[in-house]
Amino acid sequence: MDIFDFFKENEEKLHERPAEKVWQKLEQRLDKTRRPKRRGIRFLQTVAIVVVLSLLLLTAVLVWYFVYQNGR
Numbered sequence: 001m002d003i004f005d006f007f008k009e010n011e012e013k014l015h016e017r018p019a020e021k022v023w024q025k026l027e028q029r030l031d032k033t034r035r036p037k038r039r040g041i042r043f044l045q046t047v048a049i050v051v052v053l054s055l056l057l058l059t060a061v062l063v064w065y066f067v068y069q070n071g072r
Helices: 003-009 011-015 020-033 039-071
Strands: none
Touching (some): 003 011
């Protein structure tokens, strides 16, 4: 038996829906294990992006300044 025959013979099982009670139990378990969202991480990501952009801008200004000074 190859994999294609297996799927053909069991195709009707792919369309089965679990009972509503099963879904409710699963949702309860997921709600218990779900971590609360941490706002600190989002804030740190924003701060990190601002710092990187500031450093890039500072680097660009310094490069422009030294190139301009040496060109005179």
